[in-house]
Amino acid sequence: MRALVVDIADSTRKKLCSFLRERGYDVVTADTGRDGMLLAQDSAPMVAFVAQQLPDMDAEQLIPPLTNLGVDTRVMVMSDAVELNRAVHAMKHGAEYYFAKPLDFGHVAMILDGVEALQRSNRETAHSRRMDRRKSIRTPTIGESTQIIKVQRLVKLLAQNRTTPVLIMGESGSGKELVARSIHESSGVSGPLVEINCASLSESLLESELFGHEKGSFTDAKVLKKGLFEIAAGGTIFFDELGEMPLAIQAKLLKVLDTNLFRRVGGTIDIRSDARFMAATNRDLPQLVREGKFREDLYYRINVLPITLPSLRERxxxxxxxxxxxxxxxxxxxxxxxxxxxxxxxxxxxxxxxxxxxxxxxxxxxxxxxxxxxxxxxxxxxxxxxxxxxVIENKGTSDTGKLLPLRQVEEEHIKRVLCATGNNHSRTASILGMSRSTLLARLKKLSPLS
Ligand SMILES: Nc1ncnc2c1ncn2[C@@H]1O[C@H](COP(=O)(O)OP(=O)(O)OP(=O)(O)O)[C@@H](O)[C@H]1O
Ligand SMILES: [Mg+2]
Structure with a gap:
């Protein structure tokens, strides 16, 4: 749970911060409306405490951008003196509650209990609604790193351009399937997402899975069977582990991509396919092309706007x-x-x-x-x-085994945590167990050395 506190008064900020942290919130603070707005966009808080009077704006001006973040943010306004008409005004603008200063934390806790319960139940309803519809996104793509934001941008772009083939590359477990599903689900197509794992079937089975077969086309073909290209009509056909697809099937796939036509195994008529092509692989496709294991023409055909997922350690x-x-x-x-x-x-x-x-x-x-x-x-x-x-990280010695002065160990440690948090000062301060202002003071002292 994240919270935002926007107030010029140092003491209110500090007290609220420690109260909210104890409740389990990650807290970010600002002393102007503009900074509050910027922080809110980054951290998408569930609750925001905003002073009625800020140096650059009134609370009422800050409420709409906060309540429009798309995460059900609840805004509490705090004022030095409760004026009934200001309170009504603030609530009309979307404030959840109006507190008088100095804050009575028992009262704040009571209001927060209610807000949290409501948010929980809203989330649960939204969750079960999503599960019911089954087609919608089950897991959001979590992340704020620049690499993942770039991915999210591509996802949006590909969702809008429904005929462009989608190629997703990335290490195992990096979220390729998640991305494929979210492109399918946000593209608003009516058909299903059908998935085929190219590594799990032999060449002949893969062919009849994809294109279907006519009755009697081979010994086991007792009845007519529709292939995945037909089942995916109006939707998406997703080839997982595309790098494992046999070369003969690659040639057939390229033909479908070029003509939008295919034939069932043993069939004589062309069937039109409007399923969107998506594929994922953790293999290095250009390398497979060089080794002759993946068709170069197919690679170029699908490599239009590829998504390369960053590994978690890069994020x-x-x-x-x-x-x-x-x-x-x-x-x-x-x-x-x-x-x-x-x-x-x-x-x-x-x-x-x-x-x-x-x-x-x-x-x-x-x-x-x-x-x-x-x-x-x-x-x-x-x-x-x-x-x-x-043990390794905290040894307090240099690479040569020399014992290091405390100041240097501390400096290196701060830098490491900063790097791990992607330079997020609030998070770094919270990991290091110091306030954000102490961290900033430390960094100022460190900078001549670094
Ligand atoms: N950005 C993310 N936010 C939330 N969950 C994620 C994210 N990326 C991956 N996951 C989760 O990690 C797990 C693995 O993701 P997924 O199955 O999409 O990986 P993959 O790249 O297809 O892996 P593989 O190559 O092994 O098939 C899933 O539970 C998925 O929900
Ligand atoms: Mg996968």
């Missing part, structure tokens, strides 16, 4: 964002109350290389939640190869 701050997402999601399904990850665990997650990408992270969090029972996740709940990083 910096997304590691913690995804970890928190899974703590919440999987924890909820286990009936656990939400507890944010503590700094030693976050540090280990950031230091690890994640060869199995998001899938591995999800598994690690699930395992840790089970081992932790109802308590917080601790380093000993992580797999041994992640835990081992603790």
């Amino acid at each position: 910096g701050g997304d590691i913690l964002l995804l970890a928190d997402y899974y703590v919440r999601l999987l924890g909820e399904s286990m009936g656990r109350s939400y507890m944010r990850l503590n700094s030693p665990v976050e540090e280990l997650l950031c230091a690890y290389g994640w060869p199995g990408n998001v899938r591995e992270l999800r598994n690690v969090i699930e395992r840790a939640l089970i081992l932790a029972g109802s308590g917080p996740i601790a380093p000993e709940h992580l797999p041994a190869d992640i835990r081992a990083l603790h």
Whole structure:
């Protein structure tokens, strides 16, 4: 859960911050309306506390951009003196509640209890509605790193251009299938998404799966069978592990892409296909082309606007964002109350290389939640190869084994956490267990050295 506090008054900001953090919120703060707005776009808070009077605007001006973030943000306005007509005015503009200063935290807690319960139930209704429709996106593409934002932009573009072939490349577990589904689901097509794993079938079975067969076309063909190209009419046909497709089928596939026509096995008439082509692979296709294992003409035909998914280790701050997402999601399904990850665990997650990408992270969090029972996740709940990083990272010696001065160890550590969070100051400060302003002061001191 994230929260935003916008107030020029230092003491209100500090007190609210520590109150909200204790409740499990990740808090970002600003002292002007403009900064608040920018931070909100980055962090998409669930609740925002906004002072009535800000240096550059009134709370009423800030409410609409906050409530339009698309994440059900609730805005609380705080004022030095409660004036009834200002309160009514603020609520009319979409404020959830109007508090008088100094804040009575018992009262704030009560209001937040209600807001959180409402948001939870809204989320659950939205979730079950999504599950009902089955066709809509089940998992959002979580991430704020520049690499994943670029991916999200391409997803949008490809959803709008429904005839362009889609090629998704990336390491195992990096989210290729998730991206394929989200392009299909956001393109508003009426037909289904049908998926075929090219590695799982022999050449002849793959051919009859794709194109179907006429009755009697071979010994086992007792009845007419429709192929996936026909089933995917008006929708998408998704070739997973495309790099494993046999060359003979590649040639047939290219023909369908070029002509939009195909024939059932044993058939004599051409059938028109309007299914959109999508494919994913974790293989290096240009390399397969060089080795003669993938047709060059097919590669160029589908490589129009390829999406290359970044590995998780390249995504910096997304590691913690995804970890928190899974703590919440999987924890909820286990009936656990939400507890944010503590700094030693976050540090280990950031230091690890994640060869199995998001899938591995999800598994690690699930395992840790089970081992932790109802308590917080601790380093000993992580797999041994992640835990081992603790010893290596904290040795306090240089590469040559020389003992280092504390200041240098500290500097390197701050830089490492900054890097892992993608330069996010609030998150870095929270991992390091210091306030954002202390971190900024430290960075100022460090900069002449770095
Ligand atoms: N950005 C993301 N946000 C949320 N969940 C993600 C994200 N990327 C991947 N996941 C999750 O990680 C898991 C693996 O993703 P997916 O199956 O799409 O990977 P893949 O690239 O197709 O893997 P493989 O190459 O092994 O088939 C899924 O549970 C998926 O929901
Ligand atoms: Mg996959």
